[in-house]
Amino acid sequence: MRLDKYLKVSRLIKRRTVANEACDAGKVLVNGKPARASYDVKQGDVLEIALGARSVKVRVTEVREVVRKEDADSMYEAV
Secondary structure (H helix, E strand, C coil): CEHHHHHHHCCCCCCHHHHHHHHHCCCEEECCEECCCCCECCCCCEEEEEECCEEEEEEECCCCCCCCHHHHHHHEEEC
């Protein structure tokens, strides 16, 4: 799954366009390296997202195309 879509589906970022812009600006790191929106997210990847004053670091536990809002946080775990 594309990185921008994963960020949206997992509810880490609210909109896919915002996720895409964050990737283009270099605010999203995958395994310590800046990643493009088209990066293919895999289970076990570590994502670091810097938005404003807040920074989030999570590990991908599963990749699913469709997920309910209540279950979205099961797609990742905080590191």
